[in-house]
Amino acid sequence: MTMEKAFRNDGYAKVTGRAAYADDYAVAGMLHMVPVYADYVSAKNLTIHCEEASASAGCVRVLTAADVPGQTHFGQIEKDYPILATDRIRSWGDVCALVIAESREAAIAAAALVRIEAEPLKPVLSVQEALDPYAPRVPGYGKSNVVVEHHLRKGDPDAAFASCELVIEEEFNTQTIEQAYMEPESALCVPRSDGVIEVYGSMQHPFSTRRFTAAFLAEPLSNIEVYTIVVGGGFGGKDDTAACVCARAALGARLTGRPVKMTYDREWSFRESYKRHPYTMRYKVGVTSEGRIMAVKATIYANSGAYLSVSPWVTWRSTAQCCGPYSIDNVHADVYALATNTVFNGAMRGFGAPQVNFAIEELIDIVAHELKIHPLGMRRINMVKQDSVTITGQKLDGHTVSMEDVMNRVVHEIGYRKKYEHCSFGKSEGDELYGIGLAISYRGSSLGAEGMDFCSAVINGQFDGSLLLETGIHENGQGSETAMMLILAEALGCDLKRVRYRRSSTSSIPDSGTTVATRGTLMGGSAVMAAVSDFKRLLSEHLAERLRCEPTDVNFHGDKIWGLNYEYNLTWEEAMRELYLQRVTPYAFGTFKAPDVSWDDTNGQGDAYFTYVYSCQAVELTVDRKTGAIKLLNIVAGHDIGKAINKAMVLGQMHGGIAQGIGMALMEDFRFEEGRPLALNFDGYAIPRMTDVPPITGIIIENHDPNSLTGAKGIGEPATELIAPAIANAVFNATGVRVRNLPIKLKPEDLA
Known part of the structure; x- marks a missing residue:
């Protein structure tokens, strides 16, 4: 359904x-x-x-x-x-x-x-201060302010650099961001x-x-x-x-x-709650004259703030995805989280991916510009394809690798090739400079090698034919309850009106993990399908005699339960009454465990995730030469999410994620003075308004994922982690000015 x-x-x-x-x-x-x-x-x-x-x-x-x-x-x-x-x-x-x-x-x-x-x-107020061996030690454990470190080792970058026609080094910085949920x-x-x-x-x-x-x-x-x-x-x-x-x-x-x-009031929430980690990212990239990336060295610093929270997991994802959706043979990456006396940083939509995506997707355009290669061609040469091997040594052969198809669809929809030819690159007869830019990514679904991942679901049939559904996935406003209901109704072939989602408590269902990491639909939906399997088996065994068939011939369709060749049927009301007469409880408990992955933390090699979401976002914009103001004109986003359970909600997630990404790109910046936030309310912290969001076209690409019992993956985080680098690339194509720090702020003198 x-x-x-x-x-x-x-x-x-x-x-x-x-x-x-x-x-x-x-x-x-x-x-x-x-x-x-x-x-x-x-x-x-x-x-x-x-x-x-x-x-x-x-x-x-x-x-x-x-x-x-x-x-x-x-x-x-x-x-x-x-x-x-x-x-x-x-x-x-x-x-x-x-x-x-x-x-x-x-x-x-x-x-x-x-x-x-x-x-x-004496407080420690920045990553730079925290790196000083003579700085005060912030955490109450360990021997330094380095509280996390991850290392990825594949190949020999130094040897590869020696044979590269182009070697560039760049530094990028992203800011602290407040989640800005409506309810404190x-x-x-x-x-x-x-x-x-x-x-x-x-x-x-x-x-x-x-x-x-x-x-x-x-x-x-x-x-x-x-x-x-x-x-x-x-x-x-x-x-x-x-x-x-x-x-x-x-x-x-x-x-x-x-x-x-x-x-909490907003001031307390701003003061105490954790934020998105600010990153400093230093990359060295070696490329052939044809545009093949031969080697990457990356050193990344994340500000963990005063407490550790989930910094090890956030920075682990950054490590695994630090080179984006590209197959590169020689990569060394060192990723650190450092303690400071600012507010602590933790989970926020994207979870370590938006920061590294900003860096790597700008780098791709920088290299393309230096080599005079089209940005699309640069990406096609290096992007992962079916059976490609990632920088962690994972062979992508367990699902459809649709990166090129996703990019092609977005490029076609927005008319990228023709419009790219009309970019201003800082030259225009008037004051309006035009640019178009894009960015691509792959995002590991669910927790991957971060830890065990599992989810449970319960189906409870009622005497009147209605169905209660309960899962361990938590509804945060994203629509997961609705998705679970739709999955159940489709799997049982019943009317959606029969299904009611029962909100659980910690005493009614086992712990199924937190609703993060784009895992809700994949894990929760698969748990529902596992419960459906047992529920159908139970009903088939006890209703087959009434339906004059074998249990294996019972099927569920058209809001009824049918026997062989659709000759006899029972309504759901009749079926539930029959089970009660047989003293059989129409109840099923299902659990789904994510496929196993392997990981060697010493060298950052292994199967980081069991499947990936492939994404591309493109944006058109103008920049006013006199003021530096950036005006977004049009956005097209394409995401391969496996299967769309509810297309309207998928598009809603795309729009919402892009709006958050616009905030990261252009306005949001949670700043401090001597360790104290400069803003304690929205009068001092800007987030996007509807007037800041241009028309958005969402493209849903569906390639059934065999790792998910529903075929679905997810959209929550991929939607928000690409528009910032796409905007940065479009700004360069409009102005000829390369921005390396977020949020993007242009001054008239930058454009002179």
Whole structure:
């Protein structure tokens, strides 16, 4: 049931304002909690004075790390992030105390009365400072500020450089970016009479929230039940910080015995939540006169900020994809993450790929320009094709490698060849300079060699013929619930109206991992198909006699269940009643484990991912010579996503991802002064508006993927990781000015 028209199971509730987000929840006797920060970027010997705040009107309690019964520090990989600071402050976003009061207003007033003293320390504020061997050590573990390093070794680049006609060296820089989800972090925690704490929060991974919360309270996982509710966006940003907000509210609920809500305002969210890693990338590339890339050396530095979070995984993806969708025999890459005293950086849509894509796709155009080769030809010479070997030594033979086809379709749709001939390259009779540019990528789907990847799904048939579906994939606003429903309805040949998606809790379905890495449709959909297989087998075995056929002859079609040759049938209502009469529960549990991959971390070689999404995006723009203003005219995007479950949603993901990519390219820049953010709200942090987004044409390419039980892969992250280099290439083709830093800012003097 590939949907051509738009369908969202949650669409009506959201459009009418009836959808309940975390801050919409309220229960009798509810208290309110707010965080307390200290005005230090780096400090030690923390002392907190709570007496005046505790005595203020409406204040119920002020909590510090001394009140925590369990662990105070957490992390997905390294337990270094303080849910409540102990004696050390490593970031201006560290929470030092929590104020609980009868109202939010009373809590905010009391928080202002908390006094915090500490001994300031010299902060480390940049990657360059962190690399200094004499710089203060930021992390509380290890021996230096280098907290992550990955190395990729294939061939001998130095020997290959010697035989290259062209060798160039370039440096590129990308910025810190805020996820800018519409709904800030929020949680409501309710203590139950049986000792369980119920958690309702805005998060991307209920199970990591449960894990953080249980350890914080020193209680078993079974004492914490986290419920899936409507989330107002995440884009990777609602894992660590959101889980900590839930854990803090849970601590308040446990210690007061009353429900506690903690809802962040935008200032707190900007101050504390993790961002996209800024990168500094240095490349050396050797090429033959025909345009064949013979060798690459890359040194990449990512700013991890004050805490590790998922920096090892982000930078691992950057390592595996540092040369883009190109087959190159000689590559050495060294990728590092360094700790600083700025806000910590973690997951954001693209997860380490947008940064390296910006560098490598500009490099391709730079080399093409130097050699006077057409940018399309340069890409065709070097791009991966069927059975190509990647820079990690992986042979691409387990799926359709459609890179060239995807690029060709985008090139044809936008008319790239003819329009490229009309680019201004800085020369124009008027003040309007025209350019067209593109970029291509392949993106590993799911987690790959980052770790084990699996997902579960449950189908529960009801007496009246309706079906309840539940999966371990979390709905963050992207439409995964809808996709799972469509997959189930198609697989069972039933009317979509029969299916209702049941939002799960951590007590009703096993942990299926966080909804990241473009894994939702692939992993969740495959889990649904695994459950469907068992569900069909169960129904076939117990309904075959009624249908006067063998179980192997039962089929599901046209909203009915049929026997051999479609001679006899049962409606779903009749089928469910029959099963109940037989004392058979119409229930199936399915689980899907991602195909195995191999990886040697010592040299960065192996099968990084079991399949890839192939993408191309192209853009037309003009640049005003007098002002430097960039105006986007038209964008065409093509993505091979395996199979489109809901084409309208796929196109929506393309448009949304491109809009975010425009922000990365042209405007977004989360900057600091002495470790403190310069912007704490959207009045100082620009994100794209509708007027900044030009017409977008999306091209859906479908090559059924054998690694997915539905044939589908995903679109969430590929959509956002290409438009920045495409814009940068178009800007050069318009102006003759090569930009190497994001966001792109042109001044009139640059164009003189």
